[in-house]
Amino acid sequence: MCRFIKIKRTDFSIENILIWVAYILVSLFFMFPVLWVISLSFKTTAEVFAYPPNLIPKNITINNFIEVLKNTSMFQYILNSFKLVLFTVVGTLLVAIPAGYSFSRFTFKNKNKLLFAILVFQMVSPIIIGIPLYRYYSSLGLLNSYFGLIMAYIAIQVPFATFLLKGGFDNIPQEIDEAAKIDGATRIQLLTKIIVPVSLPSIASAIIFISINSWAQFLLPYLLLNKDKFYPVSVGILMAQGTFQQISTHLIEAASVLSLIPAIILVLFLQKFILKALTSGAVKG
Template sequence: MVKKISIYILYGLVSIFFLLPILWIISLSLKTTSEIFVFPPTFIPEEITFDNFFYVLKNTTMTTYLWNSFKLVIYTVLGTLLVAIPAAYSFSRFDFKNKAKLLFVILIFQMISPIVIGIPIYRYYSNLGLLNNYFGLSMVYIAIQIPFATFLLKGGFDAIPKELDEAAKIDGASRFQLLHKVILPVALPALASATIFISINAWSQFLLPYLLLDRTSQYPVSVGILMTQGNFQQISTHYLAAASIIALLPAIVMVFLLQKFILKALTAGAVKG
């Protein structure tokens, strides 16, 4: 009993550690300009106002930044799944030499930070003429997301009994039909979870679009918030907080609506050998 209570206390402390900055930003976004300078600062605004959100949406290009991020997320999700699904299926259903080592090598690439590849990618794209190009930027996003998506989908495919494959083969299904009509519908939780993780990672990318794009009209919301700061001719703390909350909302809504799929996918295949 004491052990369980200690674990829940630890969970609560960790949750507070991560949620407190977000709650503070929400508090700032709901404050008036005069209340920002109140000392000592108050966590709960005395006068809650939503004018900051309306001001940001009306006087900045935040909607354009949001639309740009949506486009990049769609390109990244489709491109990543197009590569990761057959890769994960191969690792799950086929036996070949050094399969475990190859999967480990793929996971190593997940550890490479965009900071490490940022400058080389910029020079490479500059020579190829792919700067200020969503296709080029989405290709980098896809390359970054493929390792984790492959690993996550493999766990989902491992949880599907191979007897389904055998039954489909007896009915004359080809490999493509087996994957398309049998495996993918059953692996929907894994696909949904992979989509969530890919979307959030693509949505939050800052360094790569900041390096590979230099047109304001093309910036995603992660870079757009930084650019938005220059649009304000006065104290902008509460406006930047409001812009940050607007940028967070799509990711929060997606996770909230599809959170049950995340747990199913992460536990899928946990008892498999």
């Protein structure tokens, strides 16, 4: 008697096909500008304005990157951005971790309304607060000050970071808190020695969000800083455009690619960290 083994086939329904087509189109829509920037950064001046334009350069050159690094302060701009991002991440986490834990574990009056109000602040654009903030910082003598700029960055990043970490803390069983209290742990010890280590994937996700948003911030440093040695890379690229005595489209794109590399490395590193933490938790059960 013959036995037939039924092989499960992938569901190629019209609905699934349309969903995948939509995914691909949306991905291409957002990826094409990035690919075009990378393409221009490797092109010669003549090929930049060639018609019809080519996505893949015919004569790939790295002279654009060499000229940018040689004739601009790109290294200084990137270093300035690292400083701003580092202190912004630390400052934001120092505020957002206790705040997220409080919203997750404590019950108090108007808790949900207050959480909603925090999210409303996340929707406030820097464009709205830029001019008032400039006048306020001018009166305090905080213009051209990393301290003032970092405080503004932290204020912008705290709302969403708090909401994100609150969701991560919600996924931790409260039985862990009760067990720690029975063992005599204080609330601070519980947070720092138990909750934070268990929540490392959520914290790493928050770091990615804070870092990318701070790295890409343009308006506030453009308004609050006016010395070249203080500019982060987002403003530095704009200022570097005036140093070239020729058509500079391909050079600016090369500078843009250089500014993307640290952000990409950070995301890839933290993604590995997130996956490692999740896998470790799964194995330990």
